[in-house]
Amino acid sequence: MSDKPNENNSEKNERKSLNFIHAFVEQDLREGKNSGRIHTRFPPEPNGYLHIGHAKAIHIDFGTAEKYGGKCNLRFDDTNPVKEEVEYIDSIREDIHWLGYDWGDREFYASDYFGKLYDFATDLIRRGLAYVDDQPSEKIAEQKGTPNVPGTDSPYRKRTPKENLDLFERMNKGEFTGGSRVLRARIDMASPNMHMRDPVIYRIIDHPHHRTGTDWKVYPMYDFAHGQSDYFEGITHSLCTLEFEVHRPLYDWFIDQLKTDDYRPRQIEFNRLNITYTVMSKRKLLQMVKEGVVNGWNDPRMPTLSGLRRRGYTPASIKNFINSIGYTKVEALNDFSLLEFAVREDLNKKAPRVMAVLDPLKVIITNYPEGKTEELETINNPEDESMGGRTIPFSREIYIERDDFMEDPPKKFFRLGPDREVRLKSAYVIKCNDYKKDADGNITELHCTYDEATKSGGEAIGRKVKGTLHWVSIPHAVEAEVRLYDRLFSDPEPDGHKDRDFMEFLNPESLQVVKGFVEPGLAEAQPLDHFQFQRIGYFNVDPDSSPDKLVFNRTVPLRDTWDKKG
RNA sequence: UGACCCGUGGUGUAAUUGGCAACACAUCUGAUUUUGGUUCAGAAGAGUCCAGGUUCGAGCCCUGGCGGGUCAACCA
Numbered sequence: 001m002s003d004k005p006n007e008n009n010s011e012k013n014e015r016k017s018l019n020f021i022h023a024f025v026e027q028d029l030r031e032g033k034n035s036g037r038i039h040t041r042f043p044p045e046p047n048g049y050l051h052i053g054h055a056k057a058i059h060i061d062f063g064t065a066e067k068y069g070g071k072c073n074l075r076f077d078d079t080n081p082v083k084e085e086v087e088y089i090d091s092i093r094e095d096i097h098w099l100g101y102d103w104g105d106r107e108f109y110a111s112d113y114f115g116k117l118y119d120f121a122t123d124l125i126r127r128g129l130a131y132v133d134d135q136p137s138e139k140i141a142e143q144k145g146t147p148n149v150p151g152t153d154s155p156y157r158k159r160t161p162k163e164n165l166d167l168f169e170r171m172n173k174g175e176f177t178g179g180s181r182v183l184r185a186r187i188d189m190a191s192p193n194m195h196m197r198d199p200v201i202y203r204i205i206d207h208p209h210h211r212t213g214t215d216w217k218v219y220p221m222y223d224f225a226h227g228q229s230d231y232f233e234g235i236t237h238s239l240c241t242l243e244f245e246v247h248r249p250l251y252d253w254f255i256d257q258l259k260t261d262d263y264r265p266r267q268i269e270f271n272r273l274n275i276t277y278t279v280m281s282k283r284k285l286l287q288m289v290k291e292g293v294v295n296g297w298n299d300p301r302m303p304t305l306s307g308l309r310r311r312g313y314t315p316a317s318i319k320n321f322i323n324s325i326g327y328t329k330v331e332a333l334n335d336f337s338l339l340e341f342a343v344r345e346d347l348n349k350k351a352p353r354v355m356a357v358l359d360p361l362k363v364i365i366t367n368y369p370e371g372k373t374e375e376l377e378t379i380n381n382p383e384d385e386s387m388g389g390r391t392i393p394f395s396r397e398i399y400i401e402r403d404d405f406m407e408d409p410p411k412k413f414f415r416l417g418p419d420r421e422v423r424l425k426s427a428y429v430i431k432c433n434d435y436k437k438d439a440d441g442n443i444t445e446l447h448c449t450y451d452e453a454t455k456s457g458g459e460a461i462g463r464k465v466k467g468t469l470h471w472v473s474i475p476h477a478v479e480a481e482v483r484l485y486d487r488l489f490s491d492p493e494p495d496g497h498k499d500r501d502f503m504e505f506l507n508p509e510s511l512q513v514v515k516g517f518v519e520p521g522l523a524e525a526q527p528l529d530h531f532q533f534q535r536i537g538y539f540n541v542d543p544d545s546s547p548d549k550l551v552f553n554r555t556v557p558l559r560d561t562w563d564k565k566g
Numbered sequence: 567u568g569a570c571c572c573g574u575g576g577u578g579u580a581a582u583u584g585g586c587a588a589c590a591c592a593u594c595u596g597a598u599u600u601u602g603g604u605u606c607a608g609a610a611g612a613g614u615c616c617a618g619g620u621u622c623g624a625g626c627c628c629u630g631g632c633g634g635g636u637c638a639a640c641c642a
Contacts, residue, residue, distance in 0.1 A: 017580055045642050080641065137640055146638055148568050182640055192569040194638050203640035222642045246570055246637045269571085276577085282642095324590065326579050328572090331635055335577045338591050348604065383604065414602065423600055456600065468600050535601050562602045 019327040034236045038070025045077045046088040048282035049297040049304045050095045053273040062101040074103035081209035095305040125164045132167040151189035151197045172218045178204045227251040230265040241272040270327040277487040312540035312555030317346040347538045352380040355470045356518040356533040360399035362445040368396040378426035393476040414467035422467040429454035470534035477517035480550040484512040
């Protein structure tokens with residue numbers, strides 16, 4: 001019962017209620033915080049490719065700005081030069097644009113603020129709120145205590161600001177080796193929150209940075225860069241995932257030391273995206289790329305945005321999926337079928353129907369003239385007249401799908417069998433009179449007759465056939481490589497096992513390559529064009545496809561209720 | 567033996583100031599269909615982790631449990 005008949009389900013859900021993040025935003029707006037400004041940011045570290053989990057963050061970051069007339073910055077969180085590469089920056093930009101978002105001229109880098117952060121650090125030192133610690137990391141970790149046991153003070157905790165200032169400056173001049181000294185915030189070694197026990201805020205790294213080169217020898221830690229960068233950019237709502245919840249007191253502590261007026265950014269955490277049969281951590285995705293269990297970051301089986309794009313997923317389908325699962329604080333495990341539904345829902349509207357046979361069985365239409373070819377009219381999408389039509393060639397010899405014929409069909413099988421009739425899509429009704437087998441009992445060809453009066457689009461034929469088959473004309477068909485993908489992992493939660501490695505759950509049959517035959521018009525298809533192969537699934541043209549070698553990726557199979565009944 | 571966060575059909579979410587637990591996916595029927603797709607119609611499935619309390623009335627508020635997650639990188 002909706003007032004807008006054409007809206008889809010996710011739009012309906014979106015209208016129905018506010019997620020808790022937007023409820024907070026509206027509350028801040030009502031209370032007049034930050035002069036009514038809304039400003040968010042998407043802060044990836046350029047150490048890998050973006051995946052669908054990032055899409056969830058991107059949608060809330062950019063989407064919130066859009067919804068409330070604010071802005072969203074893109075900020076590369078590049079505080080650790082040893083892990084970051086420019087290659088990743090380019091792919092991140094491309095993937096965000098692909099999703100349909102733009103950050104205008106607001107592309108920033110945490111490294112833009114190295115100078116300001118250094119000054120802030122020296123300011124904290126002068127105020128007695130930071131000190132240089134000469135101990136090795138093991139010693140510092142030991143003194144931190146455990147969640148149950150309070151920490152103990154470092155022997156260097158009482159150094160004078162003068163001495164700390166001198167030491168910190170020399171750290172940055174390269175006088176000390178990496179790991180020999182760190183700068184720590186002086187907060188509370190007995191805090192019940194581990195992050196408040198004098199966290200390390202600067203460390204020495206002797207490695208060139210992709211943007212600042214060798215200008216710096218000390219680099220800020222995440223906790224000392226993120227909130228401050230938000231502050232420098234005027235961010236009002238800093239949205240991140242749940243695991244940063246325990247960092248928030250520290251985030252706020254640094255803001256308290258830094259702020260000079262009423263403005264203050266606010267960190268809000270939401271649940272990370274988990275999907276069954278999928279791993280979603282950059283570390284693990286990188287491992288699969290490195291060990292070659294997939295063919296790169298954009299392997300169509302990967303949950304990366306570049307992989308999903310290559311697989312045939314559309315930006316709209318990803319957005320609808322994200323909207324349908326929502327933003328909460330519950331650690332959810334989303335069923336894969338929710339994603340697949342979103343893809344089918346979108347592709348059903350957009351993808352032209354075409355004919356392809358992936359497991360061919362030869363059919364000879366014995367009463368059809370040899371050498372004759374007809375161009376038959378067909379429609380591209382029965383649900384959308386505006387997508388037009390095309391012609392497809394028909395001849396005496398065609399391929400149908402091997403499993404569309406059964407020698408001894410069960411009662412509910414609607415397709416071809418001995419002495420049975422079916423319609424060939426957009427063509428004629430045919431009847432199977434005979435079939436041949438090889439020595440092993442495999443069926444090798446069917447002999448059928450067609451009824452000229454049943455030509456598609458003609459008058460009612462006065463009889464009903466239960467099944468409709470897709471087919472291609474053998475002399476006209478184009479050969480194509482078809483890649484069928486299945487889930488990469490066999491376990492619903494491959495990384496949820498404490499004593500087993502996620503790689504143990506890799507599905508050896510996640511990729512199957514078959515030789516298929518498609519209707520001749522598809523020879524002209526462009527990379528990333530998507531199609532619905534009748535009764536098989538949604539496919540798109542792989543970017544590596546060429547005129548010499550046509551390659552299709554299966555985006556997602558069609559729902560098939562026959563399989564379940566059988 | 568800590569701090570913080572979270573417990574609503576199989577899954578994911580919703581439920582105005584407390585007021586008949588709703589929606590989507592998945593599942594199962596049936597109708598239509600030149601795709602066993604799509605579309606349409608319908609069914610089943612939770613009494614909201616447990617125990618108390620406040621209240622005319624609690625998924626929502628209070629108390630105490632139980633269960634799950636995060637936190638002890640010089641990662642982000």
